Amino acid sequence: MxxxxxxxxxxxxxxxxxxxxxxxxxxxxxxxxxxxxxxxxxxxxxxxxxxxxxxxxxxxxxxxxxxxxxxxxxxxxxxxxxxxxxxxxxxxxxxxxxxxxxxxxxxxxxxxxxxxxxxxxxxxxxxxxxxDKQFEEYKDKVGTIINVLVKREEYGNVIVDLNPGEGVLRRNEKIGRESYRNGDRIRCYIKDVRREQRGPQIFLSRTAPEFMAELFKMEVPEIYDGIIEIKAVARDPGSRAKIAVISYDNSIDPVGACVGMRGSRVQAVVNELQGEKIDIIPWNEDQPTFLVNALQPAEVSKVVLDEEAGKIEVVVPEEQLSLAIGRRGQNVRLASQLTNLDIDIMTEEEESARRQAEFEQRTKLFMDTLDLDEFFAQLLVSEGFTNLEEVAYVEVSELLVIDGVDESTATELQMRARDYLEAQAAKALESARALGAEDSLIEFDGLSPQMVEALAKDGVKTLEDFATCADWELAGGWTTVDGERVKDDGVLEPFDLSLQEAQDMIMTARVLLGWVDPADLEPDAEELGDEEAASEEAEA
Missing domain, CATH: 3.30.1480.10 (NusA, N-terminal domain)
Incomplete structure (x- = not known):
């Protein structure tokens, strides 16, 4: 027409x-x-x-x-x-x-x-x-909980009705033992919204740690109001979870507020998560204290923290070991996720045996290198000396506190330690040159002959080679692979080189080579002003 x-x-x-x-x-x-x-x-x-x-x-x-x-x-x-x-x-x-x-x-x-x-x-x-309307509507809802209607199941994935449109609850985002029928109404967490050729894809989750955090926010008014903050969540979906909370009001107990009268608040969350057991833990800035809380209900005897490696050693009584580890390692795994630390659990007997082995190893070191008898070497170890450098370059007064050590004995000890270290340095330098290390690397400030030798063995023989290294290649580090932290060994890690020291040395080498302008490394006035303001704020 x-x-x-x-x-x-x-x-x-x-x-x-x-x-x-x-x-x-x-x-x-x-x-x-x-x-x-x-x-x-x-x-x-x-x-x-x-x-x-x-x-x-x-x-x-x-x-x-x-x-x-x-x-x-x-x-x-x-x-x-x-x-x-x-x-x-x-x-x-x-x-x-x-x-x-x-x-x-x-x-x-x-x-x-x-x-x-x-x-x-x-x-x-x-x-x-x-x-477009559906994408615009849901992209701003990422991180929130919605009620949806189950439509059908495809290859283990649940398709839900969003009215309009559909969302996907993937198989790995479902709590293990949950099953759904058409018409069931369920709560889901909007994890991601993507614009794709076939239309916006809205991915939902019931296993995300954030889902539990949002459920608590709905049940606990103090969390919604910001009086209590959820600092961390770790979940083994459908089985057990740990949630760390802190209160910004001294009159409010964060754990008690989350539990509720007769457990009413936490029970509402547990029922939504199909009976998932929840440990509510008070958060603490001090990592060892926080870890002790996170390992509840196990009792901890001692904690040793290695901040640089992001690793922590926990000592527990023999009868608490199985409780601390948990069924199939669940308790320690959740505590590790919650604190973002690698946790090594040992019994008091195991820790004692390790300390004894370290004592014997250091005693033998001093006996072999300083020509001391076993009793005198044990005295040095008992006073806290762990290596030859400490003996060689410590103040004489610190050696005089050892029973039976006078000034002449202390001087003799330091001379023997320095002679041994110099001989080792000369030997390492000769080895490094034989391996092809150039003077530009040998004379670089901050590298000992032993470090140069280790670098040369790894193929780093010039200052240019050194300047192309990454900080973790020198100092070591940790990488997360499939949720597990994996150790990356550094060439200079045995020499206790920190990541910051490695960064500074590499940048210094690049400046010497003319690769970097020193002016680019200086913070500008605005940054300095921000730092000063932050410092004044902290002091106030």
Whole structure:
């Protein structure tokens, strides 16, 4: 039919009806109609023509126009949609390149094929508008909980109705023993929203630690109000979880508030998570104290923290070992996730045996290198000396506190230690040169001969080689692989080189080589001002 023969208001009424049904902007539907009518017109007048349609938003009248653009002579390609300056002079006064000439053309008759094509365009545009609306609606809801209706299950993944649209609860995001039927209403955490070719994909989860945190926020008003903060969550979904909380009001107990009267608040969360047992733990800035809390209900005798390695040793009584480790290592694994530390648990007997082995090893070191008898070497170890450097370069007064050591004995001890260290350094230097280490590396400030030897053995023989190293390659570090922390050994790690020291040395080498401008390393005035302000704030 002809567009002119139709009720002009019918277009607007149709657009409003579709927009209302799909809950999208009516202007988007009208734009789709304009595009579909323009496509139909092109099939009538010619595909090369630039035909445009404009539907009046008040009257519904559709105006068909042909647009031609003025181009340079040599750029003229499409004779139906473009013309030169000379050709344009027939229609326009003083035409310039880039100008357009618009003329109205008669409306087209909408045949069956054209009408079908127009319908497809409109449907496609409406679908795109729906997808955009759904993406915009849910992208800001990431990190929140929603109630959804189960529609069906596909290959273990649960498809839920979001009205409009669908969400996916993947197999690995379901709590293990949960099963759902069509029509079940469940709570899910919106984990991710992605814009994909087939439309927005909304990924849900019931196993995410954040899901538990959001459930507590819903059940505990103090968390919602910010009086209590959830600092960390670790879960073994469907089995057990640990949650660390802190209160910013001294009058409110964070653990008690989360548990609720007769356990009502925590029980509501437990019921939602299918009986998952929850340990609520008070958070503490002091990591060893926090870890002791995290290992509850086990009792801890001693904690030794290695901050640089992110590792902690925990000593427990023999009868508490199985409780601290937990069933299949669950308790210690959750405590490790909660504190973000590697935890090594040992009994008091094992720790005692290790300390005895270290004592014997250090005693033998002093006996072999300083030519001491066993009793005297044990005295040095008992006073806290662990290596030759400490003996060689410590203040004499610290040696004089040892029973039976006078000034001459202390001086003799230091001379023997220094002689041995110098001999070892000379030997290491000779070995490094034999391996091909160059003077630029040997003379670099901060590297001992033993360090240079270790670097040369690893293929680092010049200052240029050293400057290309990464800090972790020198000092070692930790990498998380599949959720497990894996140790990366550093070439200079045996020499107790920290990551910060490694970074400083590498940057110094790059400056010496001219790779880095020293001025680039200096903090600007604004940064210094921020640091000073932060310092003053902390002091206040």
């Amino acid at each position: 002809s567009i002119t023969s139709a009720n002009q208001l019918e277009l607007l009424q149709t657009a409003e009806a579709v927009a209302r049904e799909k809950m999208i902007d009516p202007s988007l539907v009208i734009e789709a109609m304009e595009e579909s009518l323009a496509r139909a017109a092109k099939s009538r007048y010619g595909a090369e023509m630039d035909i445009r349609v404009d539907i009046d938003r008040k009257t519904g009248r559709a105006t068909f126009t042909r647009v031609r653009t003025v181009v340079e002579d040599e750029e003229l390609e499409n004779y139906q949609a473009e013309f030169t300056v000379e050709q344009a002079k027939q229609y326009m006064s003083d035409p310039k390149v880039g100008d357009t000439f618009v003329e109205e053309v008669p409306p087209v008759e909408m045949g069956r094929i054209a009408a079908q094509s127009a319908k497809q365009v409109i449907l496609q545009k409406v679908r795109e508008a729906e997808r």
